[in-house]
Amino acid sequence: MTAATADTGAPAAPAAPPARGRGLLRTAWGYGRTKAGVAIAGAVVLTAVIGPFVSPYAPTELVGIPNATDVDGTLFGTDQVGRDVFSRFLHGGYTLVLVAVTAALAGVAAGAVLGMAAGYLRGRLDDLVMRANDMLLAFPQLVLALLVMSILGPKVWLIVVLIAVSHAPRVARVAREATLRVVEQDFVKSAEAIGVPRWRIMAGEILPNITGPLLVELGLRITYSVGLIATLSFLGMGLQPPIADWGLMINENRVVLTVQPWSVALPVAAVALLTIGANLITDGLARASIGIDRGVQK
Amino acid sequence: MTRLVLKRLAYGLLTLFVVSLVVFLATQALPGDAARAILGRDATPERLEALRAQLRLDDPLVVQYGSWLAGVVTLDLGTSFANALPVSEYLAQRAVGSLTLMALAAVIATPVAVFLGAYSALRRDRAADHATSAATLVLAAIPEFAVGILLILAFSTGFLHLLPAVFAGNGQAVLEDPEQLVLPVATLVLAVSPPIIRMMRASMIEVLESEYVQQARLKGLPERTVIWRHAAPNAIGPVAQVIALQLGWLAGGVVAIEYLFGFPGIGLALMDAINTRDLPVIQAVTLLIAAVYIVVNLLADIVGLAANPKVRVSAR
Numbered sequence: 001m002t003a004a005t006a007d008t009g010a011p012a013a014p015a016a017p018p019a020r021g022r023g024l025l026r027t028a029w030g031y032g033r034t035k036a037g038v039a040i041a042g043a044v045v046l047t048a049v050i051g052p053f054v055s056p057y058a059p060t061e062l063v064g065i066p067n068a069t070d071v072d073g074t075l076f077g078t079d080q081v082g083r084d085v086f087s088r089f090l091h092g093g094y095t096l097v098l099v100a101v102t103a104a105l106a107g108v109a110a111g112a113v114l115g116m117a118a119g120y121l122r123g124r125l126d127d128l129v130m131r132a133n134d135m136l137l138a139f140p141q142l143v144l145a146l147l148v149m150s151i152l153g154p155k156v157w158l159i160v161v162l163i164a165v166s167h168a169p170r171v172a173r174v175a176r177e178a179t180l181r182v183v184e185q186d187f188v189k190s191a192e193a194i195g196v197p198r199w200r201i202m203a204g205e206i207l208p209n210i211t212g213p214l215l216v217e218l219g220l221r222i223t224y225s226v227g228l229i230a231t232l233s234f235l236g237m238g239l240q241p242p243i244a245d246w247g248l249m250i251n252e253n254r255v256v257l258t259v260q261p262w263s264v265a266l267p268v269a270a271v272a273l274l275t276i277g278a279n280l281i282t283d284g285l286a287r288a289s290i291g292i293d294r295g296v297q298k
Numbered sequence: 299m300t301r302l303v304l305k306r307l308a309y310g311l312l313t314l315f316v317v318s319l320v321v322f323l324a325t326q327a328l329p330g331d332a333a334r335a336i337l338g339r340d341a342t343p344e345r346l347e348a349l350r351a352q353l354r355l356d357d358p359l360v361v362q363y364g365s366w367l368a369g370v371v372t373l374d375l376g377t378s379f380a381n382a383l384p385v386s387e388y389l390a391q392r393a394v395g396s397l398t399l400m401a402l403a404a405v406i407a408t409p410v411a412v413f414l415g416a417y418s419a420l421r422r423d424r425a426a427d428h429a430t431s432a433a434t435l436v437l438a439a440i441p442e443f444a445v446g447i448l449l450i451l452a453f454s455t456g457f458l459h460l461l462p463a464v465f466a467g468n469g470q471a472v473l474e475d476p477e478q479l480v481l482p483v484a485t486l487v488l489a490v491s492p493p494i495i496r497m498m499r500a501s502m503i504e505v506l507e508s509e510y511v512q513q514a515r516l517k518g519l520p521e522r523t524v525i526w527r528h529a530a531p532n533a534i535g536p537v538a539q540v541i542a543l544q545l546g547w548l549a550g551g552v553v554a555i556e557y558l559f560g561f562p563g564i565g566l567a568l569m570d571a572i573n574t575r576d577l578p579v580i581q582a583v584t585l586l587i588a589a590v591y592i593v594v595n596l597l598a599d600i601v602g603l604a605a606n607p608k609v610r611v612s613a614r
Contacts (some may be wrong), residue, residue: 033435138313138592139320140550147324147584150572227441231554234443235569250447254558257447258455268447272440279439 024212027288034284041277044270048093055090059083059244067260076262080253085263091244092267096233097274099160100225106164107225108218111171116202116210118172119179130176133169141166141228146237154237163228167221174217178210212289219282223275230271246271303600310596317588318370322363325577370585376578380571385578389564393586396556396563400548402479403486408541411491415498415537416530422503430499434492442489443554449481449488450558464560482559489551490544497540502533542598549590 028034056073057063064071066082076085118129139147145162152158182188183206191201232238233247241248246267253263357365369375375385418427437445454462465478505511506529514528515521556565564583571579 134309135313135316138317138595139588140547140591142553143550143584143587146553146568146572147321147580150575150580151324223439227439227444231441231443235554235557237572250443254447257450261451261455264447265451268444268451272444272448275439275441275444276436279435283435 024215024285024288028281028284031284031287033280037277037280037282037284039277040273041281044093044274044277045097047090047270048097051090051093055084055087057084057087059088059091060242061087067256069260069262076266077260079249079260079263080256085260085266088244088249088263089246089266089270092246092249093270095156095239095243096226096229096246096271099156100222100229103160103163103229104167104218104221104225106160107167107221108171108214110164111168111217112175112207112210112214114168115172115175115177116179116206119176120183120202120206121198126176129172133172136166136169139166141224142231145228145232146235149232149237154232154240156239159229159232159238163225167225171214171217171221174213175210178213179206182206182209212285216282216286216289219278219285223278223282226271226275226278302603306596306599306603310592313592314589317592318367318585319363321581321585321588322366325581366581375582378571378576378579380574380576380579385582388579389567389582389586392562392564392567395561396552396565399479399482399486399552399556399561399563400545402483403490403548404545406483407487407491407544408494410487411494412498412534412537412541414491415495416502416525416533418495419499419502419506419533420525427499430495434495437488438492438496441554442485442551443558445488446481446485446555446558449485453481465562482555482561485555485558486548486551489555490548493544494537494541498533498537501536502529505529505533508532536602539598539602542594542601546591546594546598549587549594553587 056075060083062082063074063084064078064082066078066080069077071078071084074084074086076089079085079088114129114133118126136144141163144166145159148162149155149158188201188205191205196204229238230247230250233245234251236248236251238247239245241252249267250264253260257264366376373386375389377383378385378388381388414430418430421427440448462478462481465482511524511529514524519528552563553565553568555561556563557569560566564586567579568583568587570576571583
């Protein structure tokens with residue numbers, strides 16, 4: 001484990017070893033876009049976390065006539081039933097952030113284990129995992145979530161499970177490819193030769209060497225999780241009223257968009273900024289990890 | 299080549315079969331059963347029993363799946379619980395509406411995105427390139443419904459009341475009032491373009507650095523010929539696959555957009571069906587979207603194979 005990867009001059013040069021671990025983070029931090037991403041996403045996350053403690057009203061408290069922009073004592077007016085828009089905005093972020101990060105972490109963990117096992121153990125397991133992957137990938141993520149939730153009903157744990165499950169095959173592909181490159185190297189062969197158990201080779205030799213692509217995947221998956229969860233809430237299949245939630249706020253107030261734009265504009269801006277920030281960080285990580293432009297795919 | 303394509307084709311059919319199984323079983327997992335879902339909580343046992351017999355809910359699962367699948371193949375998708383119309387009839391005109399929307403988005407997005415990608419490759423590391431790069435990074439991140447709302451906020455509210463915020467009218471004549479289509483189509487275009495632009499840029503840069511482009515330049519060919527005759531056609535190969543994948547994404551992506559704009563397509567039909575627990579429509583729409591997705595992915599695979607000379611030659 002060398003930390004000297006931070007100063008590999010030309011990242012595009014094929015000879016440069018891929019940055020990993022702390023060196024990767026340091027290289028990524030060197031890009032302006034990473035700093036911008038951390039600032040933008042950080043500001044939104046901070047709003048989501050601190051918001052509930054500083055909001056002037058309770059999220060379900062009625063403070064004035066509905067859909068007004070000039071109610072005394074409110075910053076952005078009232079929503080469609082007369083609750084304070086700003087208070088609901090401050091309360092509406094932490095569930096989104098929490099659920100998105102949990103789902104992304106679970107999906108990346110599951111995908112990494114599956115991908116590593118498939119790539120290292122090969123054989124029948126590899127076939128099985130990759131074929132099952134292909135089947136899961138045949139469903140657009142959103143439609144899979146809608147299909148299951150329309151039957152079991154919208155529940156938070158179900159959102160986490162569904163999004164994690166739909167992320168896992170996408171991560172597994174990346175983890176498997178990264179594993180295939182590592183497995184060929186001498187240190188894996190020598191570990192095998194001295195009889196290190198296979199699970200320890202996976203955990204101790206392979207995993208540390210594929211952290212780069214996995215970190216990039218994590219960033220990407222967090223970005224998409226936020227988008228998916230916000231979309232589900234917007235479609236009315238996420239958190240249920242009267243909870244304050246950004247996606248749900250957009251759904252509830254979009255019919256009065258022309259009269260009271262704030263109740264939609266604030267949560268939309270927050271969701272957009274959060275995903276933009278996360279994607280900028282991901283892009284920085286990707287550049288540090290592989291040194292080339294990443295073709296982003298939905 | 300033919301054998302590889304046939305293999306992919308068989309595999310696509312298998313996937314479609316598994317997807318139909320998943321869709322069917324998922325709807326079977328419903329608490330209670332379809333009869334209760336239709337009649338509601340207060341139904342008398344006699345009526346439930348009668349409806350169960352009518353819907354053949356007492357048959358074994360395999361038989362039910364068999365007859366459902368046979369129905370799907372013959373386009374007999376059952377009758378909608380909510381409006382008593384045959385599902386295929388109810389969805390047909392909505393599918394036309396959705397396809398129109400998707401086709402418009404595809405026809406506009408593809409050439410524009412390919413051109414923008416090629417252009418930023420030519421202006422590599424200049425201001426135009428950086429601007430495109432930042433814009434695609436931002437647009438790729440924002441969920442598409444948020445892009446749509448931002449467009450509505452910009453063009454339909456406040457000072458600019460340029461375009462209608464929602465779609466009014468039925469699915470039969472979506473082209474009659476083109477003004478209403480501008481925002482939905484623009485949203486979809488903005489949502490599918492970024493990956494195409496980025497891939498085209500990367501691919502074009504690679505081609506421009508190749509030796510045959512250098513050779514063409516050294517021959518003294520005008521730069522325009524070098525770019526559009528020699529470089530661009532070779533750069534488009536790898537991009538074709540991304541384009542196909544993005545078009546497949548459109549099939550799922552229209553759901554949120556149709557819901558946002560109230561556009562009468564299959565996506566809105568799905569959301570309506572979920573709210574009324576209209577199982578036959580939910581089954582039909584999810585199956586339809588998955589089918590489009592699988593077919594487009596298959597095409598992407600084949601295009602990818604065809605674009606790869608190694609495969610084309612060695613596997614003949």
